[in-house]
Amino acid sequence: MQNTTVIRNAAWIASWDGSEHQYLRGGDVAFTADRIVHVGGRYEGPASRTIDGSRRFVMPGLINLHSHPHTEPASKGVREDHGVPEMYDTGLYERSCAFSLDEPGREAAMEMAYAELLLSGVTTVADLSSPIEGWLDRAGRSGLRVYVGSFFADAYWKLSNRHELGFDWDEARGRRELEASIRIMDLAEQHPSGRLRGIVYPGQIETCTESTLRDAAAHARETGRPLTTHLSQSKLEFLEIVRRHGKTPLEYAADIGFLGPDTILGHVIFIDEHPDIRWRTTGDLDRLADSGTTVAHCPSPFARYGHAMAHFGRYRAHGVNMGMGTDVAPHNLVEEMRLAIILARVMAGNLRAADTRELFRAATIGGAAALGRDDLGRLSPGAKADLVLLDLHHPAMRPARDPLRTFVFEAADRAVREVFVDGEQAVADGKPLHLDPDGAGARLEESQARMLAEASERDFLGRTAEAISPYSLPLRTL
Ligand SMILES: [Zn+2]
Secondary structure (H helix, E strand, C coil): CCCEEEEEEECEEEEECCCCEEEECCEEEEEECCEEEEEECCCCCCCCEEEECCCEEEEECEEEEEECCCCHHHHCCCCCCCCCHHHCCCCHHHHHHHCCCCHHHHHHHHHHHHHHHHHCCEEEEEEEECCCCCHHHHHHHHCCEEEEEECECCEEEECCCCCCCEEEECHHHHHHHHHHHHHHHHHHHHCCCCCEEECECECECCCCCHHHHHHHHHHHHHHCCCEEEEECCCHHHHHHHHHHHCCCHHHHHHHCCCCCCCEEEEECCCCCCCCCCCCCCCCHHHHHHHHCCEEEECHHHHHCCCCCCCCHHHHHHCCCEEEECCECCCCCHHHHHHHHHHHHHHHHCCHHHCCHHHHHHHHHHHHHHHCCCCCCCCCCCCCECCEEEEECCCHHHCCCCCHHHHHHHHHHHHHEEEEEECCEEEEECCEECCCCHHHHHHHHHHHHHHHHHCHHHHCCCCCCHHHHCCCCCCCCCC
């Protein structure tokens, strides 16, 4: 057999037995071209490359269902402590209106975020972004498996005061964005890397007309592409959909045919039962579970505002398919897994609300199910060769009595040494092979400086960036 790589005598393997992940110790993993051919005892076939697995934990690559690599790295140092009290502390709308990153900054941000994703063990990512020149080539070159979601919406957020979410509607623009999105998804699927797919991405439940949401869902179902949007991500959004339709956002989405096993909803925090909402119905979890809709759970951006899902274990117990995403910087899915466990326990007042095994399943099998892929998120013969190798001798991983638990709770990205996607190596010795995050960092700093300098022209109160998001410490002049 040609072009076969064998990871020999791996200390630990997270293998898939058809219904759950399980540990194996001292076995081999082999893959030929883009497919796994062996997980288990000694591999006896010919191999063109052998990797010593004696210090490695071999696990499937993680699946990130929700991220914005083109913009979020530019919010470092800006958004972490920022929120608007009159908006229940979400800072999303104020920042989105005041800060806009230029195209060189977006390219640099993407380069940095893709590297960060690979280095935290992600092999498949849904990149939900507004299109820029060179997107597909950079995605193809990165080594990642990328679901390309090109933003479209009929309205952009617009503020005229501190307490009200306003909208700038332009349906003709929305239609052009939808058409561009379809072209980009078509091109992605023809890309020579073979690792790019489309994901249909109307931006938010409240910024698209009903006909656009229906058209997006129809397009997804005609083409077999997954469908995603942001839903129940803020209390203001919940109240806006109630104001327009007399329904919760999930009730509205269900009634217009937007939910289904191909639908991935970003966030889904502010549902009818959430303690910050206390709506007098309890149908939202049933709507998710009955339709087979997936939640892309991204705890950290919300936790920073003091918000949390209530709670991961409750959604799971209700039969909701849970997947994971990063949404913002850092694009570190392992940290999101850890926070998801901790917040579920805090919100439930119960340690059993979530654990390492459940979150690993969400970040692998849960994500794969949402994308309609039974060949991702698992180590088993026939699956795609998307593998992550952790260094059991990294001090942060020692002692590795239970390596998955140590990875999630202690070591995180520090332990990632090698990553393979589609059988091709994307990370070696803890470094991305096809990306230059150092060079991109300098370019992003220049673009962030421009973005911050222009804030006073964009902000509805004409404030400077420093007035909107003050430094964490007072800046003393010498
Ligand atoms: Zn998002």
